Amino acid sequence: MAQAVAAKEEQTDRWAIIWDWITTSDHKKIGLLYFWTSLTFFFVGGFLALGVRSQLAVPNSTMISPDVYNQFFTMHALVMIFLALMPMSVAFFNFIIPLQIGARDVAFPRLNSFSYWVYLFGGILLCSGFLFGDAPDIGWTGYASLSSAQYTPGASGDFYVMGLQVLGISTLAGGLNFFVTIINMRAPGMSLMRMPIFVWMTMITVVLIMLAFPTLAIALFALMMDRNFDTVFFSATEGSVVMWQHLFWIFGHPEVYILILPAFGIISEVLPTFSRKPLFGYSFVVFSGIAIAFLGFGVWVHHMFTVGVGPIPNMVFSTTTMLIAIPTGVKILNWLATLWGGSIRLTTAMLFAVAFVGMFTIGGISGVMHAAVPIDYWQHDTYFVVAHLHYVLFGGTMFGLIAGTYYWFPKWYGRYMSESLGKIHFWLTLIGFNLTFFPMHFLGVDGMPRRIYTYPSDYGYELWNLVATVGAYMLGIGMLLMVWNLIKSVRSGEPAPADPWDGRTIEWTTASPPAKHNFDATPQIRARDDFWDKKYNRTDEAEPPADEHIHLPPGSYVPLLVSFGLMLMGAGVIFTLWISVIGGIITAVGLFAWAFEPND
Amino acid sequence: MASTDHHAGHDEHATTTGITHNKMMMWSFLASDCMFFGTLIMMYMVYRPDMADLEIGPNQLLDIPFSSLMTFVLLMSSLAFVLGLSALQRGNHAGMRIWLSTTALMGLLFLGGETFEYLKFYDEGITIGSNIFGTAYFVTTGFHKVHVAIGVIWLLGLVLMSYRGRLGVENEEKVEIAGLYWHFVDIVWIVIFTFVFLVPYR
Amino acid sequence: MADWIRCKRGVALGALVPLLALTLAGCGITGGEVQSASELAGDNARAIWNLFVPIFWLSVVIFVLVQGALIWAVIKFRRKEGDPVPAQLHGNTKVEVAWTIAPAIILAVILVPTITTIADLASEPDDPYTVDVIGHQWWWEFEYEEDGFVTGNVMHIPVDTPIQVRMTASDVIHSFYAPQLFGKQDVIPGRETNIYFTAEQTGEFYGQCYEFCGIQHANMHFRIVVHEQDEFDDWVASQQEGATEPEEGTIEAQGKEVFFQAGAACHACHAIDGAVAEDGTEAAGQVGPNLTNIGDRPIIGAGSLENTPENMFDWIRNPQESKPGNEMPAFSEDQISDEDLEALVAYLNSLR
Numbered sequence A: 001m002a003q004a005v006a007a008k009e010e011q012t013d014r015w016a017i018i019w020d021w022i023t024t025s026d027h028k029k030i031g032l033l034y035f036w037t038s039l040t041f042f043f044v045g046g047f048l049a050l051g052v053r054s055q056l057a058v059p060n061s062t063m064i065s066p067d068v069y070n071q072f073f074t075m076h077a078l079v080m081i082f083l084a085l086m087p088m089s090v091a092f093f094n095f096i097i098p099l100q101i102g103a104r105d106v107a108f109p110r111l112n113s114f115s116y117w118v119y120l121f122g123g124i125l126l127c128s129g130f131l132f133g134d135a136p137d138i139g140w141t142g143y144a145s146l147s148s149a150q151y152t153p154g155a156s157g158d159f160y161v162m163g164l165q166v167l168g169i170s171t172l173a174g175g176l177n178f179f180v181t182i183i184n185m186r187a188p189g190m191s192l193m194r195m196p197i198f199v200w201m202t203m204i205t206v207v208l209i210m211l212a213f214p215t216l217a218i219a220l221f222a223l224m225m226d227r228n229f230d231t232v233f234f235s236a237t238e239g240s241v242v243m244w245q246h247l248f249w250i251f252g253h254p255e256v257y258i259l260i261l262p263a264f265g266i267i268s269e270v271l272p273t274f275s276r277k278p279l280f281g282y283s284f285v286v287f288s289g290i291a292i293a294f295l296g297f298g299v300w301v302h303h304m305f306t307v308g309v310g311p312i313p314n315m316v317f318s319t320t321t322m323l324i325a326i327p328t329g330v331k332i333l334n335w336l337a338t339l340w341g342g343s344i345r346l347t348t349a350m351l352f353a354v355a356f357v358g359m360f361t362i363g364g365i366s367g368v369m370h371a372a373v374p375i376d377y378w379q380h381d382t383y384f385v386v387a388h389l390h391y392v393l394f395g396g397t398m399f400g401l402i403a404g405t406y407y408w409f410p411k412w413y414g415r416y417m418s419e420s421l422g423k424i425h426f427w428l429t430l431i432g433f434n435l436t437f438f439p440m441h442f443l444g445v446d447g448m449p450r451r452i453y454t455y456p457s458d459y460g461y462e463l464w465n466l467v468a469t470v471g472a473y474m475l476g477i478g479m480l481l482m483v484w485n486l487i488k489s490v491r492s493g494e495p496a497p498a499d500p501w502d503g504r505t506i507e508w509t510t511a512s513p514p515a516k517h518n519f520d521a522t523p524q525i526r527a528r529d530d531f532w533d534k535k536y537n538r539t540d541e542a543e544p545p546a547d548e549h550i551h552l553p554p555g556s557y558v559p560l561l562v563s564f565g566l567m568l569m570g571a572g573v574i575f576t577l578w579i580s581v582i583g584g585i586i587t588a589v590g591l592f593a594w595a596f597e598p599n600d
Numbered sequence B: 001m002a003s004t005d006h007h008a009g010h011d012e013h014a015t016t017t018g019i020t021h022n023k024m025m026m027w028s029f030l031a032s033d034c035m036f037f038g039t040l041i042m043m044y045m046v047y048r049p050d051m052a053d054l055e056i057g058p059n060q061l062l063d064i065p066f067s068s069l070m071t072f073v074l075l076m077s078s079l080a081f082v083l084g085l086s087a088l089q090r091g092n093h094a095g096m097r098i099w100l101s102t103t104a105l106m107g108l109l110f111l112g113g114e115t116f117e118y119l120k121f122y123d124e125g126i127t128i129g130s131n132i133f134g135t136a137y138f139v140t141t142g143f144h145k146v147h148v149a150i151g152v153i154w155l156l157g158l159v160l161m162s163y164r165g166r167l168g169v170e171n172e173e174k175v176e177i178a179g180l181y182w183h184f185v186d187i188v189w190i191v192i193f194t195f196v197f198l199v200p201y202r
Numbered sequence C: 001m002a003d004w005i006r007c008k009r010g011v012a013l014g015a016l017v018p019l020l021a022l023t024l025a026g027c028g029i030t031g032g033e034v035q036s037a038s039e040l041a042g043d044n045a046r047a048i049w050n051l052f053v054p055i056f057w058l059s060v061v062i063f064v065l066v067q068g069a070l071i072w073a074v075i076k077f078r079r080k081e082g083d084p085v086p087a088q089l090h091g092n093t094k095v096e097v098a099w100t101i102a103p104a105i106i107l108a109v110i111l112v113p114t115i116t117t118i119a120d121l122a123s124e125p126d127d128p129y130t131v132d133v134i135g136h137q138w139w140w141e142f143e144y145e146e147d148g149f150v151t152g153n154v155m156h157i158p159v160d161t162p163i164q165v166r167m168t169a170s171d172v173i174h175s176f177y178a179p180q181l182f183g184k185q186d187v188i189p190g191r192e193t194n195i196y197f198t199a200e201q202t203g204e205f206y207g208q209c210y211e212f213c214g215i216q217h218a219n220m221h222f223r224i225v226v227h228e229q230d231e232f233d234d235w236v237a238s239q240q241e242g243a244t245e246p247e248e249g250t251i252e253a254q255g256k257e258v259f260f261q262a263g264a265a266c267h268a269c270h271a272i273d274g275a276v277a278e279d280g281t282e283a284a285g286q287v288g289p290n291l292t293n294i295g296d297r298p299i300i301g302a303g304s305l306e307n308t309p310e311n312m313f314d315w316i317r318n319p320q321e322s323k324p325g326n327e328m329p330a331f332s333e334d335q336i337s338d339e340d341l342e343a344l345v346a347y348l349n350s351l352r
């Protein structure tokens, strides 16, 4: 970090440095802001998870009151999904995508900083429910009619609606930005089929964001109208309570692929690098990603098999859901084939990547079990689903993001993370993870419902709940170790060269950490793994001359201003409407300033 | 979100696709916007069968001749826009100002007509909360109206810029992008008009 | 040294497969039975389990193959000092096509029984015995429309008779599921959903609400008691008869008075079929569960407590203690004295 700042200007004044971070529009700094913020939120979510696990460790526990428990598991899921895992993926988009496509920055740098600030303020808004003892307690799915003003009076439901609405703006803005960036800013020669897989998966992810988030926005808008302005969208008598579920899952299923595809991308970079082999079946991996995204819009009813939509729809959606296992299976097998015959180096990043393949497969298989409708009549809303979702979200997404962190950390800070700490972190995490979530399958078989704050003592749930709780604390220790490793390595990690892992893609051609302008000369792409190709096949190639006029946009505080206004607008709906008015004015002034701010 | 950010870096027009960032952004945004409207219209379609039996519902309230007229006005505004854009492309600034102002005026006329309908419904006792028709109708068309209103402001902004001499032939793309938006809002109205007004309720 | 470390890791990795496989195969080591989906007592649940078992074993095979290949690859292809750069293999279309088709075949194999089972479970039996279920925050109401009475939290049905459970909710969405008997269906306000099943054994079966429905979702249990047909007929007859009238002068009679007295006013919320106060007031409240046979129920407050006199005493004194947030208010000693409360408990206990 120190170097990056020093490279920019001689800023010794601390306030100048802070101001620089606040107004920055440099994708690398925004990426780091995203990373550290989302990691912080991960610990908030993890803390809530530990609360949940502590309460469930023994039967008939009264450690946490039912009301608080419901807030805990709801906020646990919201924080993990919307404030930790998605933004952490966005951190990787930010730092890595421009480097991998050979660009100086993203297409709309100030919009990018806007996305970050809206994310931060939206996160604060969502979590501030705890300050009033009234955080959302309706499950992350917020089903009607429980979420109506009648059954969830008070602010908690409004925190849910407005928090997610504001966060959605951030995600949508980011999604559009990265779509344009990838479509429009690739280095000369980088055709679609030469893009690194991480770029491909990011592009598919942002398309999913562009198409899925509007549905959530409308659903939340309708819920807000129902709660605060007397409309009847989700009322049982006039509208339809089931409508909410349809809208939520039309968004919600693509959302889970939004969560997993970036991790797929990361894995597809890490496995080849440490096997010293190209990704096996590049085009199959690409097209299976597209197929997953496409099918992802046609399976939402699998969350609603027990709603009673009828046997025919259930059969149809069972089929489409199972179809998704095919492209996903293709990916798994291609990763295995990438390892096969490789020259494998088990760095920490690689260990997490390999474990990803194993753990995600477990989660995927239990997903296929849910997809068999009658089995879901049993497993739905039991701990079997909780096991499934953590195997794909933690064993999948989170393992992928951790692998990416160890892999790209040297590029971020010009230093290695400690491998010995990393290995301990890995084993603690792998074992803790399986201890926590594998027994939940057994609990599911024994019929333990999810979202219960306590269970009786004679149902046979004691043992596996206790094991899961022990596992969760183990995971927690593992994650703390990772943070220690991160902090230690930022300060005093072993210095890393530009290309620490014998990498394959062009982000490794530039310095670690990269200069503000990323590349001295615009890269020319000749092959898929261009850097590898250059190192091993085109060794006599001359360096292209450095570009002459490198122009970077100045920073701006306007995005911060606009996002603050947006947060106030959301808060006003929760408290009193005049706060919204003030927020609206700030937003309008900010947008006006934005439109006329000189940006060249 | 009318961002006027320029991409960082080198040559303004050296994008991979040859389409500028701003225009690409507008296309992407419209893809998203399709899903916003798609969700609303889908919801409307699901609620539709229940609306036929309401005591005061679409069968009693909808005035198809009047709304057809308003639809016609909105459609014609798109034509006016095209004339404005082509005037600018030929360097005819006065023509552009006149046509874009006409476009905006027609948009305002449309908004006025729709507000008139709203008030009429209100007199009949239909509000946003009175029944599912009120809810779905006001929210769906209201969401569209917000789009039209933003479009009107945007168009007037362009006219203003032109008066101040900040909108030359060289940045006619600014007008083109506004046009993408305006035409989109127009087309969406055709869909809404069809499903909300024209298809009979049974 | 390096060799030793490598070996240790290999062992650790290798230990993982059998470990996981063991636990996976170890459904036998799961904890409980009372609410387990593997202890079958109904045809509906059996159909589900019969579908699950082959899919489970198929999953075990896929699991072992994938994890095995993964660990094998990692061990076999570890980089050694001075290894050359491996061949840069980009892919192999034939292999790719093969492993696109293979999962497709496996899934087709899963899909066929899935679809037939869906159809089976959805098909309405001829002439079923119907029980209406109404989900409330946070208790269950069971209405026997044909036979003309209502009960709560404990459902009685005859064995070997096709049952139709016809469900709706009064407030938010709930979900009705007794794992040993049938698969779950959501219970939705403004809609009707159905479950069809036949109980294959007599006995008492556990179930509860599986859809998050607010603060006391955890304590929304119910029981299903399956009788032989003649036993069931007796039960129905006794329900139709209404509550047992306590004899004059007994403590139960005193308890009945308390039930109607101003400080308690239980009748405002609870019905007891056939119970009439001296002033002619009927116990016909609709807010809480019907108490006509409360003495007969194994649980109080939808499973928050076991039904013993002491627990009943505590429940009425303060239901918020064992079930915080539920809709029944607490009754202080000013409202019901200890003595009266004991009489009340005796009365309730006599209602069978």
Ligand code: HEA
Residues within 6 Å of the ligand: A141, A256, A257, A259, A260, A302, A303, A321, A322, A324, A325, A328, A329, A330, A332, A360, A361, A362, A363, A364, A365, A366, A367, A368, A369, A370, A371, A372, A376, A379, A380, A381, A385, A388, A389, A392, A393, A396, A397, C062, C066, C102, C103, C104, C106, C107
């Ligand atoms: C990262 C997130 C993620 C991912 C990737 C997935 C992937 C899948 N999910 Fe999951 N799911 C969730 C997150 C995710 N899910 C969450 C959060 C919930 C709960 C929501 C809530 O209620 O709170 C949920 C719930 C959920 C349900 C509803 C359960 C219920 O509530 O009753 C279902 C039902 O069909 C389902 C199915 C699937 C399937 C079939 C896949 C498939 O994509 C998996 C495909 C992968 C494989 C199958 C493994 C690899 C393949 C092979 C090795 C090839 C060979 C395999 C076969 C032939 C079987 N999921």
Ligand code: HEA
Residues within 6 Å of the ligand: A042, A043, A045, A046, A047, A049, A050, A052, A053, A073, A074, A076, A077, A078, A080, A081, A085, A139, A140, A141, A386, A389, A390, A393, A394, A398, A436, A449, A450, A451, A452, A453, A468, A472, A473, A475, A476, A477, A479, A480
């Ligand atoms: C998105 C990703 C994600 C992640 C990463 C996790 C991670 C974890 N989850 Fe979560 N979870 C969900 C998504 C996720 N979960 C979702 C979507 C639901 C459904 C919610 C719903 O029903 O609505 C759910 C529900 C859920 C439940 C079910 C609750 C219920 O139904 O009643 C449980 C229970 O054990 C649980 C546990 C855990 C645990 C132990 C972790 C662990 O992996 C966490 C590990 C991390 C830590 C342990 C952090 C360590 C931190 C410290 C040690 C420091 C402590 C900090 C301070 C003191 C300041 N989760």
Ligand code: CUA
Residues within 6 Å of the ligand: C135, C136, C138, C173, C174, C175, C209, C210, C211, C212, C213, C214, C216, C217, C218, C220
């Ligand atoms: Cu009723 Cu959960």
Ligand SMILES: [Cu+2]
Residues within 6 Å of the ligand: A252, A253, A256, A299, A300, A302, A303
């Ligand atoms: Cu899904």
